[in-house]
Amino acid sequence: MSDHTISEQLRTRAETLAEALPYLQQFSGATVVIKYGGAAMLDAGLKEGVLRDVVLLSLVGLHPVLVHGGGPEISGMMKRLGLEPTFIGGLRVTDAATMEVVEMVLVGRTNREIVGTLNRLGARAVGLSGKDAGLITAGKLQGEVDLGQVGEVTDIQPEIVHTLIREHYVPVIAPVAAGNDGTTYNINADTVAGRLAAALGARKLVLLSDVRGVMTDKADESTLVSALDAKQAEAMIAAGTIESGMIPKVEACIGAVRAGVEKCHVIDGRLPHALLMEILTDVGIGTMITA
16 A cells, blocks of 8 residues: 555544544533334344444533434344244234343343443443433333233333433443333333433434435435425425334424424444434435434
């Protein structure tokens, strides 16, 4: 490699760092809630990359808080145990046996793996579920179809998360919580992330997805909508333009921005360094939702 080539590479790196400076200043001390799921959790290379970016954010002065999913891992474990996963409207039907698997996988395995990786990469991460310190209180999700122990957030008491943030830990939260009667509920991770971002007074909510963002034609990435306000997003849901698994993501963003979160982003977690590009550069990727 020539000296000229090395010089150009170093200049590019220096320019990237210089571009990040105003964003580092702007978000120094800010809480950023990140919903971590999809391919970014399943692919070993992507997983390592996303968690390295989380460590970097924590080391340069931001306060990342992770809420993770784990649907494919739950389905895989259910099949190994002879249970058949069933979904209605994108939500997992959760009877008592399924709930045991959900809690075992999300809290007992996935959460611990994420925490272990973050700590190995240089962060100080702590794993939680909604049950810890009364963080999340849940109730049964009401609808036309009985989904069993699928829950919705009825209350968040974020003191334990604030305490961890003050001590420079990275909280990693599994979306499992208990109701007032002690029943354990499985809650959509996007929903938990949105409610938690609002309760924490986060500056940003970032949802990692397996698509580029909100598109008017989900089969055509050129129809990506780069920015929406809450009313526009609601209209797109009502019109059926936003559908299926994108609905809880967008609804989480709508609720968060109306509760005071400045900006929410639905981005493609399959892109290397997607988090850093969204938060620390001029580029901006995916779909941004504001109030």
